[in-house]
Amino acid sequence: MTTIPRDQWYVAAYGREIGHDLFSRTVCGESILFWRTEAGEVTAMSDRCVHRRFPLSQAPSRLVGDAVVCGYHGFTYGADGACVAVPGQTRVPRTARLRSYPVVEQDSFVWVWIGDPARADATRIPRAPWLDSPDYATVSGMEPLAARFGLLVDNLMDLSHETYLHGGYIGTPEVAGTPITTEVDDAAGIVYVSRHMDDAECPPFYANSTGLTGRIARWQDIEYAPPCLYKLHSRIAPVGSLPNPDGTDPDAFHVEVVYAITPETENRTHDFWAVARDFALDDTSVSDFIAEQNRTVVLQDVAALDVLEQVIATEPAGYQELSINIDTGGLAARRMLTAMLQEPATAAAR
Amino acid sequence: MDIEPVRMLTGPGVLRVVWLPGSDQLQGTCHCGAAHVADGPVEVWDWLLAHPVGHGPGRRPDEEEPPTPGRSSPSPVPAFA
Ligand code: FES
Ligand SMILES: [Fe+2]
Ligand SMILES: [Zn+2]
Numbered sequence: 001m002t003t004i005p006r007d008q009w010y011v012a013a014y015g016r017e018i019g020h021d022l023f024s025r026t027v028c029g030e031s032i033l034f035w036r037t038e039a040g041e042v043t044a045m046s047d048r049c050v051h052r053r054f055p056l057s058q059a060p061s062r063l064v065g066d067a068v069v070c071g072y073h074g075f076t077y078g079a080d081g082a083c084v085a086v087p088g089q090t091r092v093p094r095t096a097r098l099r100s101y102p103v104v105e106q107d108s109f110v111w112v113w114i115g116d117p118a119r120a121d122a123t124r125i126p127r128a129p130w131l132d133s134p135d136y137a138t139v140s141g142m143e144p145l146a147a148r149f150g151l152l153v154d155n156l157m158d159l160s161h162e163t164y165l166h167g168g169y170i171g172t173p174e175v176a177g178t179p180i181t182t183e184v185d186d187a188a189g190i191v192y193v194s195r196h197m198d199d200a201e202c203p204p205f206y207a208n209s210t211g212l213t214g215r216i217a218r219w220q221d222i223e224y225a226p227p228c229l230y231k232l233h234s235r236i237a238p239v240g241s242l243p244n245p246d247g248t249d250p251d252a253f254h255v256e257v258v259y260a261i262t263p264e265t266e267n268r269t270h271d272f273w274a275v276a277r278d279f280a281l282d283d284t285s286v287s288d289f290i291a292e293q294n295r296t297v298v299l300q301d302v303a304a305l306d307v308l309e310q311v312i313a314t315e316p317a318g319y320q321e322l323s324i325n326i327d328t329g330g331l332a333a334r335r336m337l338t339a340m341l342q343e344p345a346t347a348a349a350r
Numbered sequence: 351m352d353i354e355p356v357r358m359l360t361g362p363g364v365l366r367v368v369w370l371p372g373s374d375q376l377q378g379t380c381h382c383g384a385a386h387v388a389d390g391p392v393e394v395w396d397w398l399l400a401h402p403v404g405h406g407p408g409r410r411p412d413e414e415e416p417p418t419p420g421r422s423s424p425s426p427v428p429a430f431a
Contacts, residue, residue: 179369328391
């Protein structure tokens with residue numbers, strides 16, 4: 001049985017990945033062809049020719065203006081996926097049309113709707129405005145994960161694992177040692193997990209990027225909008241410093257860590273990560289440091305989850321997990337994902 | 351005891367679980383204000399999800415109860431564990 005909710009928006013790519021070239025990515029088991037039209041719009045359609053299913057992203061298939069010409073026998077499709085020419089005859093079969101996907105470019109991401117196009121509502125795409133805001137400096141990347149996307153959701157919803165898996169990078173003893181508060185809003189489709197460490201060791205990731213040394217206040221506020229968008233609002237400040245009542249927070253450093261968790265197939269995942277900061281905006285050495293550190297941390301997770309996927313894929317059925325307090329948010333996320341599988345129509349209508 | 355570190359989500363149907371300070375216990379609070387202290391996350395979610403039967407997401411506990419004939423008020427009740 002599938003674990004991938006349909007009738008949902010997923011991040012397929014960063015906008016920068018798609019130019020006036022044929023670009024293919026598999027999302028939720030569907031091979032999708034992307035390109036940017038001459039007017040600059042991203043377009044998304046099936047990457048399988050309707051004739052004999054040759055991949056349209058595969059050379060010698062090519063773009064000619066705003067049309068893609070299949071490299072096998074020359075079926076030619078417009079930006080809306082409709083076939084405009086076939087070889088040797090003037091009549092184009094009426095049904096010659098590639099499946100096209102609703103697509104929205106927003107917050108540096110290219111979002112694609114997987115499911116019934118009639119249900120696509122772009123206003124329901126969760127936002128991550130920092131990623132293309134001039135008030136933040138952002139580094140980002142994407143790592144392939146050979147594991148089901150639910151394992152990455154589990155991983156990100158419980159940051160106590162930082163202490164063990166990411167010691168020396170972002171993990172310190174206080175992360176695993178500090179209680180969390182969890183909130184769920186089914187109508188809004190949000191799971192929120194808050195961990196406020198008021199007197200904690202400063203891990204190298206933040207010491208070297210902020211210049212703060214010694215003890216810090218470190219707040220981690222997770223906001224997950226299942227299935228795809230995960231945001232970690234990270235606040236780093238001198239011990240004792242609090243935000244002002246009006247919301248300003250001049251003594252703190254703010255880092256918005258964003259993940260887009262996109263199933264490639266049932267057992268593989270696109271692990272998009274981005275880190276936006278509101279300090280040292282023009283300091284490329286800080287950007288380089290954060291990019292290198294965060295990629296290292298992501299790859300530590302990837303290595304662990306790739307192993308876990310193999311364990312799960314080869315174990316006998318019926319393994320009983322044991323959940324403890326740190327899993328409160330992860331269990332809430334799982335429940336919301338399960339509900340989306342059972343009632344895709346309801347989930348989409350919310 | 352103050353068990354309200356920060357209230358993050360503001361919708362009318364928010365379910366909330368607070369790890370009680372200095373303990374290993376979790377307190378689940380329904381959007382109606384009813385609360386339950388549990389020894390783990392499976393128990394706390396089971397309770398919270400079973401509890402709202404009969405009252406969908408509606409008012410926060412500080413809001414006025416609109417007239418609903420034939421139904422008892424979902425006013426806050428003390429925690430039972
Ligand atoms: S497979 Fe594309 S034209 Fe034949
Ligand atoms: Fe991690
Ligand atoms: Zn209730």
